[in-house]
Amino acid sequence: MRFLIAQVLPYITVTIFTLGVLYRLGRWAGARRVHNINLSPWVPDSGQMTVRIGTEAFLFRSLWIFDKGLWVGAIAMHLALLNIIGGHIVGFGFLGEQFAYIPGITVEMSKAASDMLGKIFGIILFVALAYLLLRRLTIPAVKQVNRTSDIFWLVFLLALVGIGNLMRFVYEFHMPYEHIYAYMAHLFTFQSVMGLPALDNYFFLAHFLLVQIMLILLPFSKLLHLFGMFGMRWLLHQPYQDPAPGLPNVDVQAARRAGLGVPAGDSSGGV
Amino acid sequence: MPEYKGMVQPVRATDAEMRKIHMEPVPDEQKPQKALEYLDYARKNYRSFVLAMESCVKCGQCAENCHTYLGTKDIHNIPTNRAELIRKIYKRYFTLEGRWFGKLVGAEDISLDVIEQWYSYYYQCSQCRRCAHVCPFGIDTCEVTFIGRQLLHWLGIVPKLHANVGAAMEKVGNHTGLPKPGIVDTLEFMSEEIMDEFGVEVEFSVDKPNSDIIYIPSSADFLLNPYTLMGAGMFFTYIGANWTIPSTVTEAGNFGLLFDQHYTQRHNVMRLLNAAQALNAKKIVWGECGHGWRAAKMYVPSLADRPVRWPITHIHDEIAELIRANQLKLDPTKITQPATLHEPCNYVRACGLNENMSTIIKSCVSDFREMSPNGANNFCCGGGSAILFDDPEMYQRRILLSSKKAEQVRATGVGANGNGILCAPCSICKAQLYPMVEEHELGVEVKGLVDLVGKALVWK
Numbered sequence: 001m002r003f004l005i006a007q008v009l010p011y012i013t014v015t016i017f018t019l020g021v022l023y024r025l026g027r028w029a030g031a032r033r034v035h036n037i038n039l040s041p042w043v044p045d046s047g048q049m050t051v052r053i054g055t056e057a058f059l060f061r062s063l064w065i066f067d068k069g070l071w072v073g074a075i076a077m078h079l080a081l082l083n084i085i086g087g088h089i090v091g092f093g094f095l096g097e098q099f100a101y102i103p104g105i106t107v108e109m110s111k112a113a114s115d116m117l118g119k120i121f122g123i124i125l126f127v128a129l130a131y132l133l134l135r136r137l138t139i140p141a142v143k144q145v146n147r148t149s150d151i152f153w154l155v156f157l158l159a160l161v162g163i164g165n166l167m168r169f170v171y172e173f174h175m176p177y178e179h180i181y182a183y184m185a186h187l188f189t190f191q192s193v194m195g196l197p198a199l200d201n202y203f204f205l206a207h208f209l210l211v212q213i214m215l216i217l218l219p220f221s222k223l224l225h226l227f228g229m230f231g232m233r234w235l236l237h238q239p240y241q242d243p244a245p246g247l248p249n250v251d252v253q254a255a256r257r258a259g260l261g262v263p264a265g266d267s268s269g270g271v
Numbered sequence: 272m273p274e275y276k277g278m279v280q281p282v283r284a285t286d287a288e289m290r291k292i293h294m295e296p297v298p299d300e301q302k303p304q305k306a307l308e309y310l311d312y313a314r315k316n317y318r319s320f321v322l323a324m325e326s327c328v329k330c331g332q333c334a335e336n337c338h339t340y341l342g343t344k345d346i347h348n349i350p351t352n353r354a355e356l357i358r359k360i361y362k363r364y365f366t367l368e369g370r371w372f373g374k375l376v377g378a379e380d381i382s383l384d385v386i387e388q389w390y391s392y393y394y395q396c397s398q399c400r401r402c403a404h405v406c407p408f409g410i411d412t413c414e415v416t417f418i419g420r421q422l423l424h425w426l427g428i429v430p431k432l433h434a435n436v437g438a439a440m441e442k443v444g445n446h447t448g449l450p451k452p453g454i455v456d457t458l459e460f461m462s463e464e465i466m467d468e469f470g471v472e473v474e475f476s477v478d479k480p481n482s483d484i485i486y487i488p489s490s491a492d493f494l495l496n497p498y499t500l501m502g503a504g505m506f507f508t509y510i511g512a513n514w515t516i517p518s519t520v521t522e523a524g525n526f527g528l529l530f531d532q533h534y535t536q537r538h539n540v541m542r543l544l545n546a547a548q549a550l551n552a553k554k555i556v557w558g559e560c561g562h563g564w565r566a567a568k569m570y571v572p573s574l575a576d577r578p579v580r581w582p583i584t585h586i587h588d589e590i591a592e593l594i595r596a597n598q599l600k601l602d603p604t605k606i607t608q609p610a611t612l613h614e615p616c617n618y619v620r621a622c623g624l625n626e627n628m629s630t631i632i633k634s635c636v637s638d639f640r641e642m643s644p645n646g647a648n649n650f651c652c653g654g655g656s657a658i659l660f661d662d663p664e665m666y667q668r669r670i671l672l673s674s675k676k677a678e679q680v681r682a683t684g685v686g687a688n689g690n691g692i693l694c695a696p697c698s699i700c701k702a703q704l705y706p707m708v709e710e711h712e713l714g715v716e717v718k719g720l721v722d723l724v725g726k727a728l729v730w731k
Binding site for chain 2: 024027028029030031032033034035036037038039040041042056060062063065066067070074136139141142144145146147148149150152217220221222224225228229231232233235236237240242243244245246247248249250251252253254255256258259260261262263
């Protein structure tokens with residue numbers, strides 16, 4: 001089982017994830033932008049289009065305007081997730097010493113900061129996911145749009161993040177950076193990982209298995225909404241300039257001087 | 272009909288009526304299979320549709336922002352759930368998750384019942400795009416309704432109202448079936464009315480060759496909203512324009528947008544371009560019609576079968592431009608009743624007319640009260656996309672669909688003394704609101720925006 005999860009599955013996961021995302025994006029690219037479905041008020045140029053889509057993607061502009069409660073939960077969840085993904089790459093890549101590259105920061109301080117950031121974002125992510133799940137189960141209108149899979153994904157992510165937090169917070173379950181570094185180095189260089197100390201931690205194996213299941217399912221599920229959002233917004237926020245107003249051969253002042261519309265001989269001031 | 276297993280449905284076109292719009296109805300036993308074929312076509316060709324099918328995370332943001340759901344509290348009228356009526360089929364047949372996990376992800380087999388569901392709910396959606404406006408991903412459920420109605424059309428299921436309008440448009444060039452002699456007579460009558468009421472000489476010309484401008488009015492303006500057409504005539508006369516109305520296109524609407532974005536909509540586009548060419552026009556100016564303006568402004572370029580030589584603008588664009596240039600003398604004290612503006616959904620979320628409408632009404636009335644929410648946030652009148660069905664069940668539903676609008680109008684207080692003005696510059700909004708302001712006892716009279724311009728113009 002350990003061999004399957006830690007040695008074989010990662011390669012399958014990466015392959016399915018990559019091909020799956022390409023397949024999904026290919027499906028979308030194959031269909032065309034048939035008509036101009038700009039949403040108005042529109043943006044006049046590509047610079048403002050980038051700003052508009054950027055504020056939607058990174059600041060969740062529409063949610064901020066229309067539902068601040070959901071905005072708080074969503075932005076906390078996604079920002080924490082982004083930091084945690086980055087933290088995994090940088091933390092394991094630099095063994096927690098990444099901040100030591102900043103002048104004045106010692107290796108020990110860097111490791112402490114890395115640990116602290118992991119804890120903070122781990123908690124934020126878990127709480128935000130729990131909030132989103134609670135919202136799904138309690139707000140009447142949201143309850144009415146739920147499908148089983150929507151609940152499943154939140155529970156799944158809570159389990160995944162919960163195990164990660166356990167390893168971070170409970171000393172006995174802690175996973176040293178070096179173990180993961182060594183494990184990843186073996187994976188990347190196609191060497192046997194069996195016998196490496198990382199695989200002795202069952203919490204790590206469970207965490208890693210859930211991550212892989214998520215990545216395998218991601219291209220075929222709603223988790224790919226990130227790219228869908230960019231695709232949809234690209235359709236709605238194309239730069240657009242209104243056709244110039246102005247009527248041909250119209251001289252309003254001349255028309256008024258000529259008294260157009262006013263009956264000949266009408267001297268009353270009634271119209 | 273109008274009910275199918277507890278779902279309200281509009282009266283549908285007969286087979287003979289479908290043939291008049293060139294569709295041979297598909298027999299019931301073949302409908303499910305054909306529906307899948309057409310759905311496959313749609314997903315492979317319309318990116319807006321496939322993205323709407325595949326990007327929703329079910330956050331529920333659209334629910335309380337849809338007037339249809341707010342009015343009916345029917346869960347299938349929540350925009351994402353309405354889209355789900357197709358999405359469940361789409362998932363089942365065109366996605367791996369639907370094939371593998373079925374009901375867990377909400378996938379379902381196609382059946383006649385599902386198609387009947389489509390007919391009920393896609394003809395309760397006003398295609399107002401408020402859901403796209405509020406959606407964090409910008410998922411445009413209007414695009415799903417477009418596809419839903421397109422599939423139904425190809426299956427031979429179209430409301431009687433829409434099918435008959437499509438046939439009338441092809442026959443005479445307008446929705447009401449008004450032939451050219453009727454148009455000319457009505458316009459002469461309007462000239463007399465303008466003289467009697469405003470003391471102004473306005474000549475409406477029809478098919479005048481070498482006109483600089485062709486004006487495309489809504490055909491409802493000949494019958495139901497005469498002051499809108501009279502206002503347009505007064506405006507063009509005031510500015511000394513060389514203009515005419517083409518008898519072959521006396522219709523600003525294009526129901527093709529609403530049920531058949533292929534032949535029906537394209538046919539109307541080509542009819543317009545032919546008219547512009549025949550009259551040697553330099554510019555096309557559009558009348559008050561929300562969906563029609565969207566169809567003209569945004570869809571003519573992609574539907575025309577040849578290059579479009581004529582700029583197309585809305586009469587509100589032109590009026591607002593002249594107001595800003597201080598070329599129009601308008602006297603707001605001529606209209607002293609409290610007035611509010613219902614901004615049609617197609618104008619504010621699909622055509623960018625927001626500022627211009629505001630500029631015009633503030634110049635025309637002395638007691639303007641802004642509706643809330645307004646602009647791009649405004650709610651639809653409940654009749655959008657011509658769900659103006661008069662059969663008893665659907666009429667009751669229209670009352671529910673307009674309840675959010677009634678709430679908004681009441682909040683402005685314009686009807687408190689029973690003499691308010693509800694300006695709704697779109698023929699479908701007007702047709703919806705004429706009876707609805709009575710049903711909701713709002714104390715307002717429904718008017719167009721150009722109506723107010725005509726009344727406020729100062730001629731000397």
